[in-house]
Amino acid sequence: MPEVRLNPITGDWVIIATERAKRPEDFLHKKEKKEIPSFVPTCPFCPGNEDKTPTETHSFRGDDGTWLVRSVPNKFSALTPVGEILKHKEKFKQYISGVGLHEVIIETPAHNMTTALLPLEQVERILHMYRHRLLAFYEDNRIEHVIIFKNHGASAGTSLEHPHSQIVGTPVFPGQVMNRLGEAIRNYYYVDFGECLYCSYLETELNDKERIIEQNDAFVAFTPYAALSPFHVWIFPRKHCACYGMISDAEIKSLASILKNILLRLYIGLDNPDFNYVVRTLSPRGADAKYFHWYIAIVPRVSQAAGFELGTGMFINTALPETSAQFLRDIVLPA
């Protein structure tokens, strides 16, 4: 009998289609192997082509002065960085001017690298850059919400092969985030009065154990009870905090380790699948909020949303979350 599980964090029901559940191996994405060079002369993100990107906003550099990670404005930004916020409040035709920030974080000079294979220190640098840019974005008073995300592979929406993440600051607060925040606030004040939904949920996952993939001193990676797709992974900080920007250097070390390992498990187990990940966070102004908890969601692109998902917001997961977790947990990582 299939189960329809409720995700208490997203408020979405997910159909766990156990009747047609696939084995983890069935999701193996057999890609044509193509040899990718470490340097591509025409790639705007490769070293030597720095003049092909807009002026760098920040970088981390090696002792010899060459960059290791850099952030640059997105040349094809969906929003415009210069301008005032204008609001139009006509009934049913409300808009706000499309002012916002959109940067690309170039994760490594090497064109053919991927997070799973990067040295740990390099993953740490990327996470340091996330923190730096997030805090900088929120200093702009026009920005109401910031999202950090990565699209890896064509089916995940990447147009450029060179490893990069993106960060977008919008002049509005997204409806989906508002709905989740509302649910978290309601839980804090009216259900669990005084307990963070995310903290208590994490406790349940830790007690259950069977969906935990990996944990360290500061973070826990698991497949949520109502995972929306096979190998959907959440990484929760153990320490309650609503904003990623407050992460300490020591915590960045722990996060780099668990993020790299999870991506490496996916890389080995599913042969370098396309994936998206997002950092869900409130602003530093809301960092002390007791009801919200920042986290990272990783969604490998092994299934496709169609009319059913579009019309209901519900997902059909053709793998048991417990099986997905076990598969990823059992991957042997190279020493």
Add this chain to the structure above:
Amino acid sequence: MPEVRLNPITGDWVIIATERAKRPEDFLHKKEKKEIPSFVPTCPFCPGNEDKTPTETHSFRGDDGTWLVRSVPNKFSALTPVGEILKHKEKFKQYISGVGLHEVIIETPAHNMTTALLPLEQVERILHMYRHRLLAFYEDNRIEHVIIFKNHGASAGTSLEHPHSQIVGTPVFPGQVMNRLGEAIRNYYYVDFGECLYCSYLETELNDKERIIEQNDAFVAFTPYAALSPFHVWIFPRKHCACYGMISDAEIKSLASILKNILLRLYIGLDNPDFNYVVRTLSPRGADAKYFHWYIAIVPRVSQAAGFELGTGMFINTALPETSAQFLRDIVLPA
């Protein structure tokens, strides 16, 4: 300057990226033309292969007794039709048994047809079948919500080429639908006190004219003010009603005409693009609800959701809705 527009129906902000807006022609999906035969011996939906599908639940037949449209249980249903609803209410681990109905509506005997090219009477038959199955599904007391949808083309999630739609009855009410319903109820009682959000919104679109694509006595097809993607089209009934199941035979005639024409405009203008459409409706039990209004949403697959959409629920539309509407309006339909 780009605009960030608010969709009052979905509650979502959409970035209308006018700065990088494409011309309608840029969305032309150059597909490899392959000759599709009208009959495929191995296709379970082709005439003569009726024994390859589960037992038919309903059909419309010609004078000679052969079927014209038929509905059959989905062989690979995500939910199971037999069984009792069991509820598990453990904190953070709530589930309900995956009992539900899932049928395929085979839209025509011809393997190589598509709605845009079908005779009008055949489109009417499909819509009659939607009404019939919707009402039948809701007679099952275990069913809380029913969604009718169509996936056309591989990128829209079709696995079978033979033209078909699907109808799914779930034992839960989807969170996304609940959020929209909540917004509609709030509008009815606390904003517009006594006016349906959808009715007044339609009035605004009719007054503005510039996003209207086509209208007839009973229906209006338009690109919404905050369309979430290029060529996103909504078809609203003029008459207020919360449930598709109440549609009259005369209204089905009008709907068939406008639906066929819109799909034909897409077929001609974008060279048979992949698309999804969904019928959003409440149950016949809620048909009299003054605050909800059934409608059809059509989303051509001309853009791709990635990390940004996943993490915010916001969309980036690289076409002006007004331009999309004009492009579709200006397509000359064959006489």
